[in-house]
Amino acid sequence: MKLTKWLRLEFRLPWIVAIGSGSVERLPEILRGIGCGSVLVVTDATIRGLLGPRVEGLLAGSFKLGFVEVSTNHQPTLDKLHVEIPWAGYDCVLGLGGGRPVDVAKYLAHKSSKPFVSVPTSISHDGFASPIVALKDDSGNPLSLFTTPPRVVVVDLQIVSKAPRRLLASGVGDLVAKVTSVADARLAVRERGEEIPESSLRLAEAAASMVVDNIGEVSSWTERGLRLLVEAGLLAGMAMSVAGSSRPCSGSEHLFSHAVDKLYPGRGGLHGEQVGVGAVISAYLHGLDWRRIKGILRRAGAPTTVSGIGLSVEEAARALVEAPRLRERYTILHKLGLGEREALEVVAATVGSEE
Ligand SMILES: [Zn+2]
Incomplete structure (x- = not known):
């Protein structure tokens, strides 16, 4: 062979x-x-x-x-x-x-x-x-x-x-976002034949579900809740080591955050805050339960809207259009190639307001 x-x-x-x-x-x-x-x-x-x-x-x-x-x-x-x-x-x-x-x-x-x-x-x-x-x-x-x-x-x-609670809530955002980074990675495996170790995707999925399944405990910041958050971060770190890249843990939601950093330097929110908002948008585009991700962020006290990361709907939509141009790594944003108007609709429907 x-x-x-x-x-x-x-x-x-x-x-x-x-x-x-x-x-x-x-x-x-x-x-x-x-x-x-x-x-x-x-x-x-x-x-x-x-x-x-x-x-x-x-x-x-x-x-x-x-x-x-x-x-x-x-x-x-x-x-x-x-x-x-x-x-x-x-x-x-x-x-x-x-x-x-x-x-x-x-x-x-x-x-x-x-x-x-x-x-x-x-x-x-x-x-x-x-x-x-x-x-x-x-x-x-x-x-x-x-x-x-x-x-x-x-x-x-x-x-x-x-x-500070804000930092820990940002951590929740970065970890729950593995739901969409893994969805992007699996999309690339399916549609582009990208080779990503399955074990790395399982580790990233486990990182996200540890936070999602235990959000009550995590967001009350008890010792056990904090330990779960730390263990989730550890699994995410291992996922990236196994994959040999950030692929399992960084997809379209991270591209959105990078686009925000690039277009609006010195503004926006913390990394995990931006990534969390990006994950709500990406989950919607993937046809996943985006409201659930929004609910997790809300419980952790992380921003759930673009205004929570200091942006207007128009500014966030511009970042969403820019995002896939920042990196060739295939994601749902590359697949859909959203124009300005579609991006505006998507942002307004998902993270335009608290609802
Ligand atoms: Zn991150």
Whole structure:
């Protein structure tokens, strides 16, 4: 039998995952276990103020520690920063913070071939356990890079429980959106013969259903609810590792969000907020139960309308028309090729108002 190249499946996953109340206390033992004696902590000013002393208290005695505060995800700036860091003095990179510091740490770790330790302080999107890094390129356009998944993921639920609710609701948006990203991926398998590992799609589906099936608990932000949200993010990260791309977790709803970022820079909402609204539109286009997705977002306290992400119906419709032009990856938007008028109707019917 002749094997074609797409039948090959090869991927990396995190070695150690620790999720729980007070999990951050496990860091010294875990870091020693992976042979990391000197740690570069990548964080931002806010999180350093909040958690820096605790991390220093935990690690300073037996580890060599360095701190870098980042305020941007602009790739050329990070490439300059990468050159300035004395890498020979560090064994691993620890990303401590919300979305951005973790992404930046993942990028710096990948560039310097050091193990990456992901310590998210909120779950505002699905990146904390994934190999994907979201940056801005030279012209400020969003850039998604496939790097290396974290060697270690430590999520302290006590810390995450103190994250602003808006960030966690945004995380719900990014995770429930796997309903439509998987629908897009399956469409591409059916209609374009795209080869996507089935296991990666099952993982992404499981991530979405963990949130959907448990939305009462998740949106009351109990410890169990938060753990379910974190576990869903972990499954989504694994889905992307298995697929070798963001494909299972990023479809038309993400293209809509990227188009919003591109057309209305500095406006719009958080990533997961935009993606959630995009998922309502995509679910409608796929003939799925879009009202259910809207209901999930509402319960989590995430925006369910375009005005909730700071846009008018006309502006959102323009983004919907622009979305499929941003990437060739086949989705329902590529299939339908919506014109301005159709886009307006779709946006008004689904996310134009609360109803
Ligand atoms: Zn996302």
